[in-house]
Structures are given as C-alpha cells and as structure tokens.
Amino acid sequence: MYAKCVMSVFSECVVAHPFAAQQLCSLSPPTKSSSSGTWTTILSRRACLFTAVVSAANLALPSPVLAVVSYIDDFEDEEERVVHLFEEVTRSVVCIKDVEVSSPGSSTMIPPNDEGISIEGTGSGFVWDKFGHIVTNYHVVAKLAKDTAGKQQSQVSLLYPNGDVMIKVARLVGIDAAHDLAVLKIDAPGDVLRPLTLGSSKKLKVGQNCFAIGNPYGYEHTLTTGVISGLGREIPSPAGSSIAGAIQTDAAINAGNSGGPLLDSFGRIIGINTATFTLQGSGMSSGVNFAIPIDLVLKLVPHLIVEGSVSSP
Template sequence: MAKLGFLMCMPSPLPPHQNRPPSNSDNTFCLTRRQSFIFTSSLLSSFLLMRQNPNLSSFPSAIAQELDELDQDETRAVKIFQETSSCVVFIKDLELTKTTKSTSEVGLAEEENAKVEGTGSGFVWDKFGHIVTNYHVVSKLATDRSGLQRCKVSLVDSAGNNFTREGILIGFDPDYDLAVLKVDAVGNELNPATIGTSHELQVGQSCFAIGNPYGFENTLTTGVISGLGREIPSPNGRAIRGAIQTDAAINAGNSGGPLIDSYGHVIGVNTATFTRKGSGISSGVNFAIPIDTAVRIVPYLIVYGTPYTDRY
C-alpha cells in the first residue's frame, strides 16, 4: 500500500565530507560500466552482422556515434550540476537545549548546545539573501513559542567556498508548502538560481533534482517529467493543484530543493513523494510545486510575510 508522505525534516546522521580532488584522468580516460557494456554489445552485434554481410563496412562509425550520444548526455548532466549546485543550500533545523544568554543573543555559536532535529534543502532566490524552501522544512521554526528553534543555512559563495549563516524566517504559506528565509549575506557571496517557467513543460522532458537527501549534501538525481497537473495535499490538508510529477529520486532532505530543466532553469520546488507504508523510501512517484506558483507567491512572502489571500 502506498501513501503520499511529505519529506519532513527528519533526524539523520550527517556523513563526513570527502574532499578528494577531481582527477582529470578519471574524467577523461575511464569508460563507465554502461558505456563499456554498450560498446561490447554493439561490437559483438556488428561482428555478427559483418559475418552475414561482408559488404557492411560502416559499423565502426555507428558505434562511435552511439558512444558520442552517451557522452553528450553525461556531459550535459555534469555541466548542469556544476552550473546550478552552488545555488542550492543545506538547511538544518536546530533546537537549543539550553541557553546561557537571552534568546535574542543566542546564535549559531551556541550550536554545541543544540540538537539537529532535521535537515532539508532550499535555493537562493536573489542576491539580497532570500532563500526559498518548503514550509514543512521550517514548520517548527514557524510555530515556535519557546524561542529555542533555530535554522542553520549552509551556502556556497561565488568562489566555491562553503559558509554558514543563520536563517531568519520572514514569510510562509502552508497552503502551498512554501517559505522564505533570509540570511545575512549579499552580493558576490550568493549565487541566485536561474528561475524558469513551468507552464510549457511537457511529459518526457529531462529533469534534475539537487538537494541533501538524508544529509548527503549536493546530491544530484535525474529523471523525466512523468506527469503534469497533479493534485497533492499541503501540510495543512488543503490541495496543491498543478504539481509536477517526476521519477527523479526525491527523499527526506530533498524537500525545498530545486527541480531543474535541461537548460539549468528551476522549474519546480521538490516537496513530496509516494512511499510504501512504513518504509519511508521513495517509490519513484515524486512531486514538485511548479515554479510559476512560487513566482506568484514568494514576492508577497518577502514583502508582507504572508500570502496575498491572508492580508484581507
């Protein structure tokens, strides 16, 4: 039995960072297993065809063309990740276990006195420090009455360096599972996402999801647009209409991260997945809020803190 489960921020051990520098020789001279398998299969098939038809002499170029096409697909995925991953942020939901100062003075320096309650993703909206994510990623911060909830945002600057800031919640809309954080970083420190459109998407288009599933930072998954115009429940139980369905893997910790098209444009905000009851594992039926919806709502959240409908 399957159910729709929101990818809530959930406690998960964070993996150690691996800083192995990329090797040009690894990228240039190593065939992937898939390429090797296809090359071998194609070579065998072509040899058998040659035995049956000695006049057939163009098979080497056919094999080369097939491998070139695979290389182009892989090169495109690598390029998209390199150009867009710096706009994706890692969000940690913290709860202070004790305070030695007034709550207004407690910041990220007190993280040793905090426990990580969950992780999520988001992306840089603009150079003013606004971060877009899901409401359910920061719902504890939004409903906090104790003053002990904090939000830690890890970003990458234009030089490729990691840095961390406290995220201040400035607006949220549970109806569409969207929220906006503000970090104290501007200008060259930030790499805003390139915002695309979602109203012209077609089923079958390639798409890419970047996020932090289970705390593994900067994870890329690939797939296609599996369906359009889906209806999924929001955190408050209301229907979110027009959702994008994709088979790109989305798991706990991906919430709030961007769904990206082949041009590197953000076309959706990853938000939910169908999971088998009790497993917590994505079934390949995943959903994103259309970016057109975010473009309509986020500016109101930045200016007013609430969606347009809540102001009247």
C-alpha cells in the same frame, strides 16, 4: 557493452579495409585494470581516428560503425552536460538544518562548537536573489514558524566559489502553509549568493528529463535524475488544503530533498521538490514524487517577501 559492440563492428570493417586496420591496431589497447569509463574513452578516440583514416583513404564506412560512433559520442555529450549542470547549479542550492538551541538568547547566532544545540531535521532550499532571500518548503521551517520561545533556528549552509561552506542563521521572512512555501533571509556576501535561473512550468511535457538537487538524509548536494511522469497533480498541503497543478516525477526525492529545486535540462528551476509517496511501513520512496510548479511559486514569493504572507492563491 559499448566496448564489445564497437569492437565487433570494427572487426567487420578492418577485414574489409586492411589499411585502416593497420592504422587502428597501431594504438595501444587498454590494460586489464582499465575501468569501463576508460574503455569508453579509448574506444571513442579510436572511433574518431578510425573515421578519419577511412575518410582519408576514400573508403565508405558501413552504417553500423557510424551508428555506434554516433551513439558513444552522444552518450559522452549527455554525461558531460549533466556534470556541467550540477557544477553550475550547486552553489545556488542550500542545506537547511532545523535546530533547537538550549538558550533562547543564542537563537540569532550559531553556538560555538555546536554546544547546546540539537539538530532535528534537514531540508533544502535555493537562492532566490542577491538580497539573501532563500526559498524553501513551509514544512521544512514549520517549527521555526511556530516557535514562541526563541529556541528554534534555521541554519543555512551554502558554498563559497572556492568550495568552502558558509553557515548562516536565517531569519524567517514569510510563510504560506496552504502552498507549502516559505522564504528565509540570510546576510551573506554578494559573491556567495548566486540566484537560481528561473524557468517555466507552463509548457512542460511528460517524458521530459528533469533533475533534482538537494540534501536527502543530510547528504549535501545530491543529484538525482528522472523524467516528468505527470502534470496537473493535486497534492495535500501542511494547512490541510490541496495544492493544484503539481509536477509528478520519478527523480528520487527523499527526506531532506524538500525545498530543493527540480530542474530542466538547461539547469532552470521548473519546480520545488515537496512530497513523495512512501512504501507502506518501509519509509522508502515509491518513485512517485511531486514538485510545486515554478509558475505558482513566482506568483507567491514576492508577496511573502514584501508582506510576509499571501492573502489569496
């Protein structure tokens, strides 16, 4: 679509400006096998060259050309910004596996070759600090919290700077079922632990862009995008009470996304993805998804780390 639009307005201009047309047509066109991304890149380069040629010839560019050139540049800038956001944040997001081990004695270490373990679910979380604290949803680690036989594990996977995956067994530090929050702790080298940049949920606006990174259905480090669809929502908690002030978003959140970060356009966390309404009988997301606001999380997590629980909301 962009290619046709650009070529159309370029055609109008080159008829009026033969010198510019000669310069523009001296470029080799893309081959038939070129992807749409290649078309956009080539056209963007042509647009820049065409602008320079016409400017040097002291000719006036018609406004349609200026509008299309600006639109393509903005489109490419937006795409690059989202790619950069994902690359910067990925190492701060972890995959959490809910595992049952066959022997209570192995509950603090990963059994060799995954022998005698059963993976019962996956979730997400993020690095809170350089001490190895991981924040997630309570319902992601509920089985570990209720385990009395020593057979439950939460295995946390995170990335080394070179992209390799490190897996650690996490220790449960604190829980708050009423707000669906939990804190785990892992022993990991400092160069692996990259705390997520904290934002604020106070001044969020409906329509603002947002991004979710997590592990839906076990597919690690998946990015979904959307907007903030509503604010001040009330959602149920695992304790049977309600969580006030939740953020509603249409960024896709599915099983495995729980506990992962909801980010603003600068890669700062504004909420913890926690719930979604599903289409009845289908198990599919309806597009109505919720996140716990980060301002609430900031009040509660220090208590969970120090005291193991929260005495008041």
